[in-house]
Amino acid sequence: MKLKKVLLSLCLCVVATMAAQQQNKEVLFTIDGNPYYTNEFVRVYNKNLELVKDDSQKDLDNYLDLFIGYKLKVNKANKLGLQNGKKYLNELKSYRIQLSKNYLTDTKVTDELIREAYERSKKEINASHILFMVGENAEPADTLKAYNKAMDVRKKILAGQDFGKLAAQYSEDPSAKQNEGNLGYFSVFRMVYKFENGAYSTPKGEVSMPIRTRFGYHLIKVNDVRENRGDITAAHIMILKPRKEDAEQEAKAKQTIDEIYQKLKQGEDFESLAKQFSQDKSTAPVGGRLNKFSSGELSSVTFEDQAFALKTEGEYSKPFQSEYGWHIVKLIEKHPAKPFEDLKAEFEGRIKRDDRSKLIAASMTEKLRAKYTIDRNEKVYEKVLKTLNDKVYTKSWTIPADSDILDKTLVTINNDKQLKVKGYLDYLASHQTAVAPLKPLGKYAQNVFDKYINEELATYYDDNLEREFPEFGIVMEEYRDGLLLFELMEKEIWEKAKIDTVGLEQFYNKNVANYQWKQRVDADIYSSTDEDVIKKTRKYLKKGKNAEYIKEKLNTADNVAVIEKSGVFETDSDALPKQNKYKEGVSKIIQEDDYYYVINTNQVLPASAKSFTECKGRVINDYQQYLESTWVDTLRDEFTVKINQNAFEKVKKQLQQ
Template sequence: MKFKKVLLGLCLFVSALSFSQEVKKEVLFTIDGKPYYTDEFVRIYNKNLDLVKDDSQKNLDNYLNLFIGYKLKVSKANKLGLQNGKKYVGELKSYRTQLTKNYLTDTKVTKELIDEAYARSKKEVKASHILFLVDENALPADTLKAYNKAIDVRKKALAGESFEKLAEQYSEDPSAKENKGDLGYFSVFRMVYPFETGAYTTPKGEVSKPIRSRFGYHVIKVIDVRQNRGDVTVAHIMIMKPKKDSPEETAKVKSTIEDIYKKLKQGEEFETLAKQFSEDKSTAAVGGKLNRFGSGELSSTVFEDQSFALKQPGDITAPFESQHGWHIVKLIEKHTDRPFDELKADFENKIRKDERSKLIANSMTEKLKVKYAVKKDAKVYAKAVKALNDKIYTQSWEMPKDAAAYTQTVLSINSDRTFSAEDFLKYVSIQQKGGLVVKPIAKQADILFDNFTNDKLNAYYNDNLEKEFPEFGLVMGEYRDGLLLFDLMEKEIWEKAKNDTVALEGYYKNNIDKYQWKDRVDADVYSSTKEDVIKKVKKFLKKGKDADFIKAELNKEGKVEVLEKLGVFDQDSEALPKMKEWKKGISDVVKEGNYFYVVKTNDILPAGPKTFEQSKGRVINDYQQQLESNWITDLEKEFSVEVNKDVFARVKKELNQ
């Protein structure tokens, strides 16, 4: 989403509000009589001061113009009725859901779980397990049966029987027949939380008591505990898999990576070869260097395992294949530990998504029960329960036909939010579809009513966040305006700029100087660390020999003496040697660093204008900016803006102190 464009430098993304200076709330300006206040202006200015890169926007006079321009656009959006659009309403709801996350959790419990996860992340556990399946909502008798099975098999393990054989014989995990229960090494967040806790709290070499998860009961044997292998920084050279899946193309790719590997073994520099030949465009220019990563962070486990297997900085792997292509990896640095602050946000996000989140939600609900006055009407509830029957267990129960008889209030929260018995029965009707198993009905109804109460209690709290937390209301106001502005800009600027081909081509012609190619060459580049080899290449080129012939003649007996790269390059490209003058034909031998080059230049492509199609993306962006500038001028004419200059002078004085 183009949200940064929407806000036009105001950066209204908010994670927390900061009030670095208190300013008296006064009317700063009006638009068609509607007031806008000093506190909002100062809050946004202070919040974004460090984020604004353009110094002109830090100037208070310029910032006021930006702010007024922003509010003019919001005024226009409201005037057009965009706030009633279905898409807008849905997106605002989605943003609110995201924003509420920090308010709907118990921060103390969350912190405890993050601390626990961090401590566990320092270790990797190797464990085996035996699983006895039982559904989360199974009847007590079935649950007890599975538990007793787990107890009996644990006794056999404690008596000295082979855990692997027991897993093979008794485990109801389908993979146990092959792996004999062995799960290998894992760390935090790799298993369901109860299982993880069982593994991390069972001493090495011992067998746990039965551990209940949503899958059933587990008996866990901890085989080993080791330090987490941490993170690594590596560089790589990558040759992508061919687009055409044929034996010939595949062999060519493999041959290329093997030639590069031979050059590395002969002592040539990894970074230089990466710049010349790696097809990972995002890293080639920096010698193939990747950002630091840990286990499970990349899409390729093969790449990770090869990287972690390297021992010393400077070590390289042999060529290996991943799902993306062929790689050679060089170890730059091993990082044994990641700081807590670096992991905190990631851990919190993962906690929200796994079973730990239930602990947080339950804790939050208990606090809300203390915070708000929650009242249940026992008589009305008893009447509602009588309307239930055994059909709820077969998902066939239907609402009573005399629904009007169940309109009395069964639950109230703070006396200003009430729910009827009919509301509760509708809740039961929905919940039965998930499968209800607790008997008798009265006990199942009690569980459902507790869940119903918890849901309504949390919804009540959520609905009142703007009242509970003034800063939340301010943030929502900013999001609300930002989304309106997005819809307006899409309607008035972006779509017009993309689709008005005639206007775009006119803008391109009037600004052709902005859309120019650099000087380029169409060339075949040959490189070697040996001058005599490159001289031979030059002789072959003069005789009209092609790259395949030259490589076949000079790269013999498993040694790669010369590499070639063909294509169209900017004349200042890293892939080319620096030349005093570019001209068609075969160059002299050029030495640069440890390499000798000879270049066959097929064509000189001088600097000149790009075609409209070649520069269309940038033309659209530039044209959008022009449209927007003109549009602001039109808005200033459409709406009446009055600035309270005395108030603004006081604001400037206070902010500049």
């Protein structure tokens, strides 16, 4: 709901002086013995001072009453158990997740990666590679074997042998047989991060040392580096290459594309020709229009080069052949590279979705390991190791049912949080498919243990954000109180006011003087910028003609000369042209600014009370406010409030300086 979004926005505007206000706090008042402190009152007063329009609420005595009233409502909500409601807890959890994002990531590393990605995005690299496949979690001997193979081939390249031919011979990338390892042009985020690093750090014309990615080792040769060409929106007409080699069919395809090109030169519409003749079924229905693309996104370098070679919008190429057939491409729009600020949010999202996110997580984990103590009970850990067996390698290991160490403390984090053996074993059992099958068994167990501790450290840190960062705790407290108050008001006031029909009518009858109509007229108002048209309108009205007749006579399909609106209007309404006296019948012509009016008044209605039905919405709103104002008084009777006057006098002096 909108109100809840407002609560979220307001809570994000925490003042910078918050930390200082934590000092020298005193109990300002208690509610049933629960203390509320001067620093919170000062902080809230200062934060809301500019938002308060009513000067009476700036008065400290009045503001204290308002503040106590607010806290009374929160106490009432807790007394009713609203803090345990599933809906409330879910919404509070959702808000906390959103707020905590900036605390749960290494913003410095993130910012560095964003800047790095932006600088790389300015360039496009044409590179070739030779892949020597080896599993990410391969045995050291297999890893070394792949590395040595890569080094042997690199020596051949440095000795002068052709990179492309060696790629076709040695690369374990299946496409290398056709493309000799050439990957074409690409920019940031197009390759896995480690490969991207290798490509961007290798000078043009040179070959990298073996670069390890999750696929294996790569030798990367940088063939060319150029400025980023940006993005492009284009359309094309395509005649497909024959499925089998057939000279006659190939000649026919060439003839067809040439004929289409001739039609274009004769002035025929590109979009229409694409719809009629293009054999690209996905784009023909939309006039050949392709989605916006950049270098390296399409599977044809030839097509990209032809498209980017076009200079002006609407320009189209001569027929050209790609590996897929014949094309004519038309430039619709060129999109230049965006500035850093426009790309920052997009790049941050992409970084969190690719391999770079592991760097951010690793940096955060390193900080947490340095921040907190991790005490492992080595004797217990030795017993844990004895519960494991080789079934973990077949993902069939289960926790021994007869184990007597499950409730033993395995780890203590920061002399505070205790992790039991069962927690670690549950983690190990559920992650058998996610952890590399390292040997020996002790190495496997340590690997799982490290991952387990990293996650527990992150959880511990998250659970203690309120304690670690006082400003975060204050914002969460504001959320908590605000959401509770929303739930309470909905339950005790808003819904009650809507369904309490007896109370509503009694409130209406008691306050009927507040729900009055002024003098009104039931009238038809005709207006035009042409005085002659209004004169004709008035004559028709005098003859008793209605709006339909008048508009039929004076309006045409191309020109609306007069318009009309009907209704009941209060005589001081801006919608009603002003007259000295309102009476039934047709008025004189009235001019206001550039418009001329004539009014046909059907009835003049004297000032009178509005019926309950006519003002029900306002009555409900007023009744809600009435219930709320009297409700606070009942809460003061329900709870015991004690104010520390000495502390309040100190606060007054502080705020009035």
